Amino acid sequence: DIVMTQSPDSLAVSLGERATINCKSSQSVLYSSNNKNYLAWYQQKPGQPPKLLIYWASTRESGVPDRFSGSGSGTDFTLTISSLQAEDVAVYYCQQYYDTPYSFGQGTKLEIK
Amino acid sequence: QVQLVQAGAEVKKPGASVKVSCKASGYTFTGFYMHWVRQAPGQGLEWMGWINPDSGGTNYAQKFQDRVTMTRDTSISTAYMELSRLKSDDTAVYYCARGVWDILTGQTEYYFDYWGQGTLVTVSS
Numbered sequence: 001d002i003v004m005t006q007s008p009d010s011l012a013v014s015l016g017e018r019a020t021i022n023c024k025s026s027q028s029v030l031y032s033s034n035n036k037n038y039l040a041w042y043q044q045k046p047g048q049p050p051k052l053l054i055y056w057a058s059t060r061e062s063g064v065p066d067r068f069s070g071s072g073s074g075t076d077f078t079l080t081i082s083s084l085q086a087e088d089v090a091v092y093y094c095q096q097y098y099d100t101p102y103s104f105g106q107g108t109k110l111e112i113k
Numbered sequence: 114q115v116q117l118v119q120a121g122a123e124v125k126k127p128g129a130s131v132k133v134s135c136k137a138s139g140y141t142f143t144g145f146y147m148h149w150v151r152q153a154p155g156q157g158l159e160w161m162g163w164i165n166p167d168s169g170g171t172n173y174a175q176k177f178q179d180r181v182t183m184t185r186d187t188s189i190s191t192a193y194m195e196l197s198r199l200k201s202d203d204t205a206v207y208y209c210a211r212g213v214w215d216i217l218t219g220q221t222e223y224y225f226d227y228w229g230q231g232t233l234v235t236v237s238s
Contacts, residue, residue, distance in 0.1 A: 040224040042158075049208055049228035050158065061226070093158055097223035101174040102148075104158040 002026050002096050006105035012113040019081040021108045023094035028074045031098065038098035041070055041079045044107075045090045053092075054079065086112065115139040117209050117229035124235045130197040133232045135209030142190035143167040146212035146221055149183065149194045151205040152231075159205075163212060163223075164192060199236045206231040 003026040013019040029038045037057035042050035052061045054070035057077055067082045081088055089112060094105040120134045135147065149161040162173035164183040171183050182195045192209055210225035 038223075042225075049210075049231055050225075051228075052224065052226050055213070055222075055224050095158075095224060100172060100223075101176070102160040102223050104160070106157045 001101055002029065002099060002103055004094055004096055004103050004105040006092075006094060006108045008108060009106070010109040010111065012111045013081075013084045014113045015086065016083050017113075019084050019088070019110055021079045021092050021110070023072075023077040023079070023105050025075045025077075025096055025098075029096045029098035030074050037073050037077070038096055039070075039072070039077050040095045040097060041068075042093045042095065042104075043088075043090045044093065050093060081110075084110075084112070115211070115227045117211065117227055119207075119209060119229040119232045122233040122235070124237065125199050127200055127236055127238055129199050129236075130195060131199060131234050132193055132195040133207050133209075133234065135192045135194075135229050137190045137192070137211070140211075142185075143187055145214050146223075147183075147185070147192040148210045148212055148223075148225060149181075150208045150210055150225070150228075152208070153202070153205040156205075161194070161207075166192060196234075199234075201236050204234065204236045206233050208232075 005024045007022045039057040041054040044050040058070040069080050071078050091107045091109050093107050116138045118136045123131050125131050143166045146163045148163045151159050164171045166185045180197050185192045208231045209229040211227040213222040215222050
């Protein structure tokens with residue numbers, strides 16, 4: 001099974017500053033035949049289901065603000081929020097969909113400093 | 114608009130079974146795989162499996178293979194997840210989540226673009 005590990009577990013960032021969340025997979029999620037990374041990012045606010053932010057490691061879902069961006073390849077990935085807004089307070093999860101069982105990172109809790 | 118509406122909370126005793134429903138609307142139910150993901154209190158997300166609503170085919174995570182059954186009723190655009198032999202650590206919010214159909218490749222992809230609101234299942238004696 002592919003294990004997803006996020007860092008840090010929690011993060012406090014000032015409003016308007018950059019937030020960076022890392023995700024590492026125990027094996028590559030890059031599929032060589034199409035050169036795509038099978039990696040998604042979700043945002044979950046308290047009492048709500050997760051919301052898709054990013055797929056294919058760097059493609060923003062429709063309607064997601066452009067301050068959210070994803071990068072990385074192979075086993076190492078990053079979610080960046082370029083200028084933190086109050087509404088971005090949430091837990092963020094990465095997910096690999098390269099192979100079953102599809103697995104999530106443990107989550108990173110993002111707060112305002 | 115796409116909506117996945119799940120039934121209300123359930124309380125079950127250890128050893129019992131629970132069947133959670135997920136009613137889809139706003140899209141062609143048979144065109145998209147339905148996944149089930151659970152989240153224990155204060156914990157992360159755990160994928161349980163998927164069902165192809167068109168064929169009824171399923172794929173379960175090994176962890177749940179002997180206890181979970183996913184079905185669907187296409188006449189009412191509803192997917193179901195039944196978990197048997199419940200234990201206290203099955204207490205969780207159970208979500209249905211729609212898998213993605215990539216229109217560019219014509220392939221099903223296994224990330225999730227719409228989620229139900231979740232059903233809390235509490236297992237307690």
